[in-house]
Amino acid sequence: MKGLLQFLLAKIILLAALASSFVYSYDPNPLQDYCVATNETNGVYVNGKFCKDPKLVTADDFFYSGLNIPGNTNNRLGSTVTDVDVRRIPGLNTLGVAIARFDFAPGGQIPPHIHPRASQIILVLKGKLLVGFVASNDYNYTLFSKVLYPGDVFAFPIGLVQFHANIGNTNAVAIGVVGSQDPGVIPIGNAVFGSKPLIDPKLLAKAFALDVNTVRHIQGVFSNEDYIVN
Numbered sequence: 001m002k003g004l005l006q007f008l009l010a011k012i013i014l015l016a017a018l019a020s021s022f023v024y025s026y027d028p029n030p031l032q033d034y035c036v037a038t039n040e041t042n043g044v045y046v047n048g049k050f051c052k053d054p055k056l057v058t059a060d061d062f063f064y065s066g067l068n069i070p071g072n073t074n075n076r077l078g079s080t081v082t083d084v085d086v087r088r089i090p091g092l093n094t095l096g097v098a099i100a101r102f103d104f105a106p107g108g109q110i111p112p113h114i115h116p117r118a119s120q121i122i123l124v125l126k127g128k129l130l131v132g133f134v135a136s137n138d139y140n141y142t143l144f145s146k147v148l149y150p151g152d153v154f155a156f157p158i159g160l161v162q163f164h165a166n167i168g169n170t171n172a173v174a175i176g177v178v179g180s181q182d183p184g185v186i187p188i189g190n191a192v193f194g195s196k197p198l199i200d201p202k203l204l205a206k207a208f209a210l211d212v213n214t215v216r217h218i219q220g221v222f223s224n225e226d227y228i229v230n
């Protein structure tokens with residue numbers, strides 16, 4: 001009897017842990033109209049931010065200007081991402097959305113990456129983009145890919161590896177919207193080859209069927225450059 005109880009208790013704790021990890025995969029629904037993030041630390045604390053006194057909230061707390069300005073694509077990848085998330089619009093705290101501008105030089109790309117906390121939808125404004133995402137093992141690593149032109153929209157499921165590449169002869173511009181105030185980004189190259197400290201190159205050589213010197217070279221590249229998010 002005692003053994004059964006312990007077993008059930010362990011099961012319940014495990015299920016609760018799993019359930020909460022699912023719940024926290026997404027931004028929780030707000031219980032108030034807004035909770036504008038503030039650096040004052042004497043208010044209510046929601047979603048990792050303190051809320052500004054609602055009486056002091058203004059339209060500017062929900063405002064950002066400047067996404068008309070092209071980002072600087074003068075980097076190895078020929079691209080840049082200008083994020084407008086809760087760091088730039090404090091009123092986004094608890095709202096579960098954010099927006100970004102993607103700029104690409106000809107041949108530029110946003111390399112394979114994951115947004116761990118949000119699905120994404122993009123709208124191409126200019127140029128010709130090859131985009132795609134790869135399904136998980138459960139779906140046979142299927143590649144879903146499209147060439148997009150101005151006016152085209154494409155959606156990327158949360159947590160899957162995705163990429164965007166400019167395959168046209170001109171600059172390309174797209175707008176991306178995500179279902180989180182702060183979706184996070186895990187660029188695969190930076191995470192695997194640019195971690196701090198570095199993962200043992202012998203381990204990565206085996207994992208990726210590379211020789212150790214190649215791994216050291218790749219680690220040199222990724223540990224010496226920042227990902228292209230502004």
Ligand SMILES: *[C@@H]1O[C@H](CO)[C@@H](O)[C@H](O)[C@H]1NC(C)=O
Nearest residue numbers: 036037038039040087088090
């Ligand atoms: C909070 O402080 C950070 C760092 O000084 C600053 O970048 C940010 O704009 C501040 N946020 C607000 C809502 O004032």
Ligand SMILES: *[C@@H]1O[C@H](CO)[C@@H](O)[C@H](O)[C@H]1NC(C)=O
Nearest residue numbers: 135136137138139140141142
């Ligand atoms: C994945 O591949 C297996 C084996 O070929 C097949 O039975 C299954 O239907 C495929 N699933 C999907 C989602 O494509």
